[in-house]
Amino acid sequence: MMKVQGTGVFGILLLLIMCMVAPSVEAQTTSFFINCGTNSSANVDGRRWVGDTAPRNNVTLSAPGIEASTTMFNGDPVYEPLYKTARIFTDTLNYTFQIPNGDYFLRLHFYPLAFDGYNANESYFSVVANGLGLVSEFNVPGEISDKNLNLLGSGANSSYFYLLKEYLFSVDTNVMVVNFIPSKGSFGFVNAIEIIPEGNRLFADAVSRVGANGGSSSLNMRGMETMYRLNVGGSTIEPSDDSLLWRTWEADSSYMINADAGSVIRNRSNITYANPNNTAVAPLLVYETARTLTNTEVMEKRFNMSWKLVVDPDFEYLVRLHFCELVYDKPNQRIFRIFVDNKTAADNFDIYVRAGGMNKAYHEDYVDSISSRSNTIWIQLGPDPTTGSAGTDALLNGLEVFKLSRNGNLAYVETYSNVKVKKTSRSLILWVSIGAGIASIAILAAICMLIVWFCRKKREDNDAKKSPPGWRPLFLHGSVMNSTTNAKGSTSYQNPNGQFGTVRSGRRFTLTEIRAATNNFDESLVIGVGGFGKVYKGEMDDSTLAAIKRSNPQSQQGLKEFETEIEMLSKLRHRHLVSLIGFCDEQNEMILVYEYMANGTLRSHLFGSDLPSLSWKQRLEICIGAARGLHYLHTGSERGIIHRDVKTTNILLDENFDAKMADFGLSKTGPSLEHTHVSTAVKGSFGYLDPEYFRRQQLTEKSDVYSFGVVLFEVVCARAVINPTLPKDQINLAEWAMRWQRKKSLKSILDPQLKGNYSPESLVKFGDIAEKCLADEGKSRPTMGEVLWHLEYVLQLHEAWLRSNAGDSSVSIVEDLGPIHEGESEEVLDAANSDTGTEIKTKEDGESVSRTDRDPMDPMAVGVDEFSQMVNQQGR
Incomplete structure (x- = not known):
């Protein structure tokens, strides 16, 4: 009896222990790192990636597809085990993952190589996850751009790239089904899949909108695609350094309009999270570096730090900005403004006040709509000169941009102007290319004939004086004008119909006259130096003093500015505007003559x-x-x-x-x-x-x-x-x-x-x-x-x-x-x-x-x- 009782107590205790352990075991299995196209596993960036056909991997494939591999790989050796294999599909292929309800990151890896006769560059397919459209008519090389290109390898000759697409959405059916659907007559492929539970409620249900109307935008049950994740002022943060969610944080410098606009500052001591429950928002490494607008030798302090990011048009975007005050230890020391796509997102922004102190990691979210006519979003931070703060610059530590789903869809399909090339239309494209080539040759021949005729006409008129390439003063208004020179040497311009034009004013000087007026450009006569060249004091043949601006003959810079100046001053006369006397355009010279x-x-x-x-x-x-x-x-x-x-x-x-x-x-x-x-x-x-x-x-x-x-x-x-x-x-x-x-x-x-x-x-x-x-x-x-x-x-x-x-x-x-x-x-x-x-x-x-x-x-x-x-x- 005692033995039975003892056995029963032991059994009950064992059952309780199993019940306590079971949830943690389940939690451990809700992250998936799948190496597609193989039944073997690989260790990459500190994680074990299991083959998609390996036994007991908790992944189900609806069809076998094609297991493809290659021996050609010139990328980073760290990624070689992951990207040398792929799962290719010519029919619909579903990956099914048994997971608890919750919010999940889904990441799809694509590395376009030639696998067993399938050239990944020529594949077109769509992807849907739990009814959420992720991509449509997707072609990896065609989709590579500034917003999703990651170079593999540190060598300058690295020619291969991988594409990582990251999505975040809710699962409420205890299962995630990822559907890969090839386009008609084409195929698709995938190299790796990872699924990571978000589990920390990284995003609020509603976020403030920027712009005149303001208000808020609901994020409830909306899918997201990560467009950018930038470590501002710091170097790239690898997934192994963001061990909670395995994210990559790129360096921001290549996305700035002027990287020198912001100075980089660092502080690695005593940084903590303003909200202890938001430790997964970003690793502390993000908050240890920042850019501040303090380099006054580069830019004037009223200017903004600006990031220009390419996005898909006609979607809403969530912009997340990460802040941590690293310098000031009291409020009202650094106050600035935030602009999203040229709309004011925040005024009088004081990081110290909002975060609750110095060295406190903090973030702000904003939602903005991008019209169908735009494919860029601007993030700008600048000082608020209306305040009395001691710090007249802005600060930013990190930047993320997420595309928000619209009607259950995140896929962006480009219009007719970006028609994709498919296998079934190769012959059509070939004939179109031949026709375009013939048409191009015909057009080129016609242009050459026109050029020959025009040059002959110019020689007959004796009007050309070896004008510099790219600068034709007589064509500023798009019409050809014939010139005639009177006995005094001044030049008038006529349209072909004989009427005087108003495009040119003043005299067309010869280079000999200019050299005589400036004593062959004597340095002692230089009265100024500008962005286009030197300005000389000259005396013309009628004893009139003049200011002669000469462009640097060895430079083609400033052509547009010189043309603009001639055009403007040809139309303007006022006693409080400097008058243009004439110009010279001989022997690759660009010279303007003004009143002295x-x-x-x-x-x-x-x-x-x-x-x-x-x-x-x-x-x-x-x-x-x-x-x-x-x-x-x-x-x-x-x-x-x-x-x-x-x-x-x-x-x-x-x-x-x-x-x-x-x-x-x-x-x-x-x-x-x-x-x-x-x-x-x-x-x-x-x-x-x-x-x-x-x-x-x-x-x-x-x-x-x-x-x-x-x-x-x-x-x-x-x-x-x-x-x-x-x-x-x-x-x-x-x-x-x-x-x-x-x-x-x-x-x-x-x-x-x-x-x-x-x-x-x-x-x-x-x-x-x-x-x-x-x-x-x-x-x-x-x-x-x-x-x-x-x-x-x-x-x-x-x-x-x-x-x-x-x-x-x-x-x-x-x-x-x-x-x-x-x-x-x-x-x-x-x-x-x-x-x-x-x-x-x-x-x-x-x-x-x-x-x-x-x-x-x-x-x-x-x-x-x-x-x-x-x-x-x-x-x-």
């Missing part, structure tokens, strides 16, 4: 030279002149012109110190009526560049206004806009001056040469104008017409102060109109003048003009009565 500006650049009179300092009145008059030139550019034609490179070195001064805008090589025609901006690549000069334009690549006239605001502060302070030798908070002039301006203490950083020689009231109003020009958003900035009006008012304040100090009290001046307000119209300002019975009188072309009698937005009101003047076709 005796007093050089505005910058040379502010600092960095021994020239006498400008008075406050001179500085105001110069700013007004430059503003008039810019206002003419913005309003003098139907669509206007945006200068895009406003700075003090592009404001030139003649013998009377009258200001003229110069250098139109980067100028762009403004947007049409139905558009608000011009989408274009970012160009300009550091320190002057509009941060909104840089962030959105959307150029408007308000971008010039921002740059002009920086010029105004430069005029006040007489220092460089970017000076890395100064203390950190003074490197950027715009930020430094704005801090003092917001304190209403601009006089504290005033050029010492002006002390006691200016009207304090005029300086206050001048600072208000500059501050408004530097508003973060373009819509909050004034127009150049409004800026011009207020600068004229500032000048009147100063002149009244001068007369008052000289004992002249007979001054009529408009009363204080207050600061510029967004949307404030010139009519309102004029009404204010009328109501007070006062007026401003300005001098224009030797006449005194009453501001109360004119509309300030009328070009005549701001001294741009030259709108109707066209270029003298005979040149100068």
